[in-house]
Amino acid sequence: MLIQLTVNGETIAVEAPPDITLLDLLRDYLNLTGTKEGCAVGECGACSVIMDGRLVNSCLVLAPQADGSEIVTIEGIHAPDGGPNDLQQNFIDYGAVQCGICIPGMIMAGEALLMHNPHPTRQEIRMALAGNLCRCTGYQQIVDAIEATAKQRQGEMG
Amino acid sequence: MFDYIRAKSIDEAVALLNDPHCVSRPLAGGTDVLVQVRHGPPSFQRLVDISRVPEMKIIEQRGDEIYIGAAVTYTEIIESRLLQETATCLVEASRLVGGPAIANAGTLGGNVANAAACADGTPPLVCLDAVAHIRSLNGWRAAPVAELITGPHQTALHRGELITHFTFPILPSSARSVFLKLGRRNAQAIARLNVAAAGGLGADGRINFARVVPGSTLSHLRRFVEVETLLIGEAPSTELCETAGAEAGRVMVEATGRRWSTEYKEIALHGLVACALRRVFHLEN
Ligand SMILES: Cc1cc2nc3c(=O)[nH]c(=O)nc-3n(C[C@H](O)[C@H](O)[C@H](O)COP(=O)(O)OP(=O)(O)OC[C@H]3O[C@@H](n4cnc5c(N)ncnc54)[C@H](O)[C@@H]3O)c2cc1C
Ligand code: FES
Ligand code: FES
Numbered sequence: 304m305l306i307q308l309t310v311n312g313e314t315i316a317v318e319a320p321p322d323i324t325l326l327d328l329l330r331d332y333l334n335l336t337g338t339k340e341g342c343a344v345g346e347c348g349a350c351s352v353i354m355d356g357r358l359v360n361s362c363l364v365l366a367p368q369a370d371g372s373e374i375v376t377i378e379g380i381h382a383p384d385g386g387p388n389d390l391q392q393n394f395i396d397y398g399a400v401q402c403g404i405c406i407p408g409m410i411m412a413g414e415a416l417l418m419h420n421p422h423p424t425r426q427e428i429r430m431a432l433a434g435n436l437c438r439c440t441g442y443q444q445i446v447d448a449i450e451a452t453a454k455q456r457q458g459e460m461g
Numbered sequence: 462m463f464d465y466i467r468a469k470s471i472d473e474a475v476a477l478l479n480d481p482h483c484v485s486r487p488l489a490g491g492t493d494v495l496v497q498v499r500h501g502p503p504s505f506q507r508l509v510d511i512s513r514v515p516e517m518k519i520i521e522q523r524g525d526e527i528y529i530g531a532a533v534t535y536t537e538i539i540e541s542r543l544l545q546e547t548a549t550c551l552v553e554a555s556r557l558v559g560g561p562a563i564a565n566a567g568t569l570g571g572n573v574a575n576a577a578a579c580a581d582g583t584p585p586l587v588c589l590d591a592v593a594h595i596r597s598l599n600g601w602r603a604a605p606v607a608e609l610i611t612g613p614h615q616t617a618l619h620r621g622e623l624i625t626h627f628t629f630p631i632l633p634s635s636a637r638s639v640f641l642k643l644g645r646r647n648a649q650a651i652a653r654l655n656v657a658a659a660g661g662l663g664a665d666g667r668i669n670f671a672r673v674v675p676g677s678t679l680s681h682l683r684r685f686v687e688v689e690t691l692l693i694g695e696a697p698s699t700e701l702c703e704t705a706g707a708e709a710g711r712v713m714v715e716a717t718g719r720r721w722s723t724e725y726k727e728i729a730l731h732g733l734v735a736c737a738l739r740r741v742f743h744l745e746n
Contacts (some may be wrong), residue, residue, distance in 0.1 A: 304465070316557040321465035324495065344496045345563060364566070365488065367465040367508055415561065434560020448595065458463045 306370050310335070311379030313423040325369045326350045326361040329376060337377035339408050341436070347436030351408035351415075352376050358415035360434070377407035380414060389455060390414060393448035401439035409434050421452055463498075464507040471516050471596055471625050479511045479621040485509050487623060489532050490566035492559070493575045510570070514743050517625055520544060525631050531570025531593075531624040535582075539564070547631050550638035550657040551585040557642045558582070570624045573606060578613040581655055584676035586642055587684060588657035591629040597622045613679050636661030636670045639740045653677060654729050656709075658737040660692065668692045673738075675709060675730055679716050688734065689711050697742035699735075706735030710738055 307316045310333060319332050326343075329335040329352070341349035343362045350361040355374040380387045387395065390413055398404050409432065416431035417425055423431065428446045437445065464483070468474035478485050488494055496588035511517060517532035518543045527547050529538070535555035538544055544552050558564050558581050562670075571595060572582035586606040593609050595602050598621065606627070609617050618624070632638065638659035654677050661670035671692040673685045688708045695701050710727040717723070739745050 320462075322463045322498075322509060344499055345492055345559075348478070348560065358562045358568055360562045363562075365465055365491060365495065365508065365510075367467070368488070368491065368512065370467070392485065431561055434562045454636050 305369055308369050308371065309348070309373045310458060311375055318378040319366055321367050323366045324362050325352070325354075325359075325366050325374070327365040328366040328369070329361060329374075335376050335378050339404055339407055341404065341408075343455075345404070346434075346436070348408040348412060348432075349405055351435065352409040353411055353415050356418065358412055359432075365407060366457075375411075375414075380410055390417070390452045393451045393455075394445070396449065397444045397448040399440060399444035405435060405437040405439075409437065409445055413452070414424065416428065416449065417453055421453060421457060423449070425450060463503050463505060465510065466507060466637075467510040469516055470514060470668075471623065474511050474514060475596050475598060475621070475623055477507075478623060480507075480598045483507045487511050487574070489568040489571040490534060492563055492567040493571055493577075495512065496605055502505075511570075511623065511723050512546060517570070519737070521685075522547075522631070523628070526628045527589075527631060528570060529627045530637070531573075531626055532568050533569050533570075534566060535559075536561070537566035538569070547628070548585065550588055550640040551582070552580045553640035554585045554642070554655070554657065555639070557644075562693055569627065573610065573627075574616060574618060574624060576610045576612075576614050576616050578680070579655075579677045581640075581642060583610060583682055584655055584657040584674040585638070586627060586629070587682055588638060588659055588672045588674040589629040589632070590672075591627045594626050594628065596625050607683050618709050623633075626709050632659060633661050634671050635663070637741055638672075639737050641737045641740075643729055643733055649723065654726065654733055656733050657740050658734070660738065660741040662742075663699070667694055668742075669694075673705070673709065673734060675713070675716050675734065678713050678726070678730060685712055692738070697738075697744060699739060699744050702735040702738040702742070702744065703731075705738055706733070708730035709734040 304321050329338050339349035341347035345360045345363045352361045410436050428449050465616040484505045485507040486505040488510045490527040517530040519530045535558045538555040544660045574578050581721050591606045592603050640657045656675045659672040663669035671689040689704050
C-alpha cells in the first residue's frame, strides 16, 4: 500500500506491505539505517524515533500507522553544517558512547525529553531513558550529557 | 501476512470489525498486538486502526462522571488536569507503565482488552468502579471493568465488539486514590504486584469510603471487599493499615492456596496494601 509521511522534514510516498513496522520501513525501504533494531519487541529503545512530537518505539508502530505523520529519525538530528549537534557533541565529550548501538535511540529519547521538558532533573532524565537499554556505559555519562545540553540550551535561551 | 485499515469513526470501526469477509481485530497503540505477531502467526487477517478515532480520544467530565475514550494513551492520562484531580490512582499507574515510548503509544482500551494479570491500567479502573462502554453491530452495551475481565488474558468481549470509552463516578470530595507497584525496577518493568486504593473520611474523622484492588494477585481482578469492610467506620492509623495489609494477604492465600510464590507474595502484598492505605490517609511522613 502507499504510505505517505514526512521524514526529517521531507515528504515521502513509499509503496510497502501493510504488515511491516515503521522500523522496517525506515531501514529497508528508505535506507535510513541509523535507527537500530535491538529486541524488536519494545524493550530496548534502540529503534526510538519521534513521531508527531512523541518518542515511540518504531518496532511497535505499524508502517501504515505512520501514514500522515511527521517522523524524526537520528538522521534528522544534526548541526546546520551536518556535523553533530550540541547533544550529540556532549555525548562525545562526556564519554557517553561505547559500542554505539543504543546511541541513536538515546539521542532521540534525549531530544524528545528536552522538547517537552527543557529543565529536567537528573531523576527526570533517568525516567526519560527508562525504555532505552545500554549494555556498555552504565548510563551515568549519558545522563551527564543530556543534563549538560539542557543547561547549555537554557543558557542560550536566557 | 495481514492487512491494515484506519477507521475514522466508531461507526466505521465497528463496520470494519464485523466485515464477514475479513477476520479483523482492533489496533490501538500496538504495544501488545505487535509483540504478539512477533511470537506467532496472527489470528486475524486485518488490523483496524482505531488509535486516531477522535471520539475515542476524549477525556472529560459529564455530569458527575468522568469519561475516558478507550484510545486515550497513558501519556494523555498523565497530562490530563482533570484526571490528576479525579483519578490520581490512574495517573500514578500510567506514570509507571513501560518507559515513555510505551506510555506514548499504549492505551487504556488496549490494556483492558489484553487483560494481562499484571496490567497496571486495570486495578485503578476497578478501584474507580469504572464501566466499559462497548459498541457492536447490535448497538451499545455497558459492563463494569471488573466483570468484563474474566481472567488472565480473558475477557467477556465478543468478536466484533469495540470498547469505545470508560466512565466512572467522581469519588466523594473527601476521598483520594493512589497506586503502588512492586516491580523488579521502577520503569519498563512488568508488575510483580500492584495495588490501587482509595479512601475518605466522614465528618467524624472515621473512614466512610474505602476501595482496595490488588493486581497480579487473584485470577479474577476484583475489589477486596473483605479489606474494605474492615476499614469502614474505623479511624485511620498505621496499625489499621497493617491489619488491612495482613487481611489482604489472607484473602489472597485463601483464594489461591499456597504456591511456591506465596511466601513472597503474602508479605509483599501485606506491605504494599498497608503502604497504599497510609498514603491514602496521609499517614506517610
Ligand atoms: C516494553 C513493554 C513494556 C510494557 N509495560 C507495561 C506496564 O508496565 N504495565 C502494563 O500494564 N502494560 C505494559 N505493557 C503492555 C502494553 O503496553 C499495555 O497493555 C497497553 O495498554 C496495550 O495497549 P495498546 O493500545 O498498545 O494495545 P494494542 O496492542 O493495540 O491492543 C491490545 C489488544 O487489545 C485489543 N484492543 C485494543 N483496543 C481495543 C478496544 N478499544 N476495544 C476492543 N479491543 C481493543 C486489540 O485488538 C488487541 O487484542 C508493556 C508492553 C511493552 C512492549
Ligand atoms: S528494537 Fe524496538 S524497542 Fe528494541
Ligand atoms: S554504548 Fe553500547 S549499548 Fe550503549
